[in-house]
Amino acid sequence: MDELERFIEGLKKRNPYEEEFHQAVEEVATSVMPWYLDHEKYRRAQILERLTEPDRIVTFRVSWQTDSGEIRANRAWRVQFSHCLGPYKGGLRFHPSVTQSVLKFLGFEQIFKNSLTGLPMGGAKGGSNFNPKGKSDNEVMRFCHSMMTELHRHIGEDVDVPAGDIGVGSREIGYLFGQYMRLENRWTGVLTGKGCAFGGSAVRKEATGYGSVYFLEDVLKQHGEEIEGKAIVISGSGNVARYAAEKAVAKGAKVLTLSDSDGFIEVRDGLTVEQLEFIHELKEQWRGRISAVADEFGGVVYHDGAKPWGVSCDVAMPCATQNELDVSDAESLIGNGVIAVCEGANMPVTADAAHLLRDRGILHAPGKASNAGGVAVSGLEQSQNATRISWSREEVDRRLREIMKSIHARCVAFGEGKGGKVNYVDGANISGFEKVAEAMLAYGVV
Numbered sequence: 001m002d003e004l005e006r007f008i009e010g011l012k013k014r015n016p017y018e019e020e021f022h023q024a025v026e027e028v029a030t031s032v033m034p035w036y037l038d039h040e041k042y043r044r045a046q047i048l049e050r051l052t053e054p055d056r057i058v059t060f061r062v063s064w065q066t067d068s069g070e071i072r073a074n075r076a077w078r079v080q081f082s083h084c085l086g087p088y089k090g091g092l093r094f095h096p097s098v099t100q101s102v103l104k105f106l107g108f109e110q111i112f113k114n115s116l117t118g119l120p121m122g123g124a125k126g127g128s129n130f131n132p133k134g135k136s137d138n139e140v141m142r143f144c145h146s147m148m149t150e151l152h153r154h155i156g157e158d159v160d161v162p163a164g165d166i167g168v169g170s171r172e173i174g175y176l177f178g179q180y181m182r183l184e185n186r187w188t189g190v191l192t193g194k195g196c197a198f199g200g201s202a203v204r205k206e207a208t209g210y211g212s213v214y215f216l217e218d219v220l221k222q223h224g225e226e227i228e229g230k231a232i233v234i235s236g237s238g239n240v241a242r243y244a245a246e247k248a249v250a251k252g253a254k255v256l257t258l259s260d261s262d263g264f265i266e267v268r269d270g271l272t273v274e275q276l277e278f279i280h281e282l283k284e285q286w287r288g289r290i291s292a293v294a295d296e297f298g299g300v301v302y303h304d305g306a307k308p309w310g311v312s313c314d315v316a317m318p319c320a321t322q323n324e325l326d327v328s329d330a331e332s333l334i335g336n337g338v339i340a341v342c343e344g345a346n347m348p349v350t351a352d353a354a355h356l357l358r359d360r361g362i363l364h365a366p367g368k369a370s371n372a373g374g375v376a377v378s379g380l381e382q383s384q385n386a387t388r389i390s391w392s393r394e395e396v397d398r399r400l401r402e403i404m405k406s407i408h409a410r411c412v413a414f415g416e417g418k419g420g421k422v423n424y425v426d427g428a429n430i431s432g433f434e435k436v437a438e439a440m441l442a443y444g445v446v
C-alpha cells in the first residue's frame with residue numbers, strides 16, 4: 001500500500017459514511033501527495049493530516065413555525081475548517097440534501113479556494129437540511145431568524161463571516177443579518193452577499209458566474225482558443241448559472257442550455273439577453289421552474305427529467321450541484337467534441353468522470369479555482385465594510401477580473417505539463433495547499 005492509499009484509508013476510518021468528504025479530500029491528496037512527500041518539512045509537521053481535521057463543527061437544532069402554526073425542527077451546522085489564512089469564510093446552504101459530510105467537503109474545498117484568491121480568508125461552510133422550496137417568505141424569515149439565534153454566538157466580522165450558497169440568496173441573507181443586528185445591537189460586516197442598500201458590494205451577486213467565465217476565457221486563451229463563438233452548455237439556473245450565462249453571452253459565446261432539478265431547456269440559436277432577463281425574474285422574483293421559459297419563448301425546447309450533457313458543445317459549465325456530471329455524461333461530452341469543462345458549482349464532476357476527462361486530455365477547471373470569484377468579491381465586501389466605503393461596480397469588476405487572472409496564473413505555475421497543457425486540478429490543489437502549509441508551519445503545533 002502506498003502513502004496515498006494509507007492516508008485515504010485512515011481518513012475513511014476516522015470519518016465513516018462521509019462519502020462527499022472522502023471524495024473532496026482524495027482529489028486534493030492525489031494532487032498534493034507527490035509534492036508533499038518531496039517536502040519533508042510539511043510531512044514532518046503532519047500538515048495534510050492536521051488540515052483534514054476541522055477546527056470545530058457546531059451542530060444545532062433550528063425550531064420554527066409554519067404559517068399554519070405547525071412546529072418544525074431542522075438540523076443545522078457550521079463547519080469552521082481552518083482559519084490559518086484569515087477569519088473563517090464560506091457560504092450557508094439550505095437544501096434537504098445537506099449533511100455533515102456535504103458541509104465538510106464544501107468547507108475543506110473552501111480552504112484552498114480562499115487561499116487561491118490571495119485574500120485573507122480561512123475556510124468554512126454551514127447550512128441546514130431545511131428546504132426553502134415552496135415555503136412562504138414569512139416561513140423562510142422565521143427559519144432564518146431562528147437559525148441566527150444560535151449561529152450569532154459562533155460568528156463575527158473577525159471570527160467567521162458566512163454568505164450564501166444553494167438556497168440562500170439575498171432574501172435569506174437579509175433575514176439572517178436583521179436578526180444578527182437585533183441580537184448584537186451593532187452593524188458590522190458579519191455576513192456578505194448583503195443587499196447593496198445595507199452594506200453589500202456591487203457585483204457580489206454576479207461575481208461567481210462572471211468570475212467563472214473570466215477564468216474560462218483565460219483557460220481557452222492559454223491553449224490557443226477564444227471564448228467568442230464557442231457553444232456552451234450550462235447546468236443550473238440559480239445565481240451561478242444565470243450570471244455565467246449572462247457573461248458568456250456578453251463575450252459572444254452561444255449558451256445552449258440551462259436547467260433545474262426537474263429538467264433542462266435547450267435554446268438552439270443560443271440564449272438571448274431578453275430571455276435571460278426573463279429567467280432572472282422567473283428565478284429571483286417568482287421562484288418558478290425553468291420549464292416556464294419554453295412556454296414563454298418559441299425556439300426553446302424543454303426536456304423533462306433530463307440533464308443537458310448530451311447536447312453537443314465546445315464547453316460544459318456545470319453550475320448546479322455536486323456530482324451532477326458522471327462518467328456517462330463525460331462520455332457524451334467527449335463524444336460530441338467538448339474541449340473544456342469549467343466548474344461553476346463545487347465538485348460537480350464525479351471522481352471517475354474527472355479521471356476520464358484527464359485521460360482524454362480535456363481541459364478541466366475545478367470549482368475551487370474557477371468559481372472563486374464569488375468568495376473573492378465577498379472578501380472585497382469585507383474590506384469595504386471594514387473601511388466604511390463602497391466601491392463602484394467598475395472598480396469591483398476590475399478587481400474581480402484581476403483576481404481571476406492571478407488564480408489562473410497560479411494554476412499554470414503549479415499545473416503546466418510537458419507540451420504546455422495545464423492540469424488545472426493539480427495546479428489549483430498544490431498552489432492553494434502550499435500557502436496554507438506555510439502558515440501552519442509558521443504557527444508551530446496548533
Ligand SMILES: NC(=O)C1=CN([C@@H]2O[C@H](COP(=O)(O)OP(=O)(O)OC[C@H]3O[C@@H](n4cnc5c(N)ncnc54)[C@H](O)[C@@H]3O)[C@@H](O)[C@H]2O)C=CC1
Pocket residue numbers: 164165166167168169208236237238239240241259260261262319320321322324344345346371372374375
Ligand atoms: N452562490 C455563490 O456565490 C457560489 C456558489 N457556488 C456553488 O455553485 C453551485 C450553485 O449555487 P447557487 O447558484 O448559488 O445556488 P442556487 O440556489 O441559486 O441555485 C442552485 C441551482 O442548482 C439546481 N440544483 C440544486 N440541486 C440540484 C440537483 N440535485 N440536481 C439538479 N439541479 C439542482 C437548482 O435547481 C438551481 O438551479 C453550488 O455548487 C454552490 O456551492 C460556488 C461558489 C460561490
Ligand SMILES: O=C(O)CCC(=O)C(=O)O
Pocket residue numbers: 089090091092113161162163164165192346371372374375376378
Ligand atoms: O462568499 C462566500 O463567502 C462564500 C461563497 C461560497 O460559499 C463558495 O465559494 O462556495
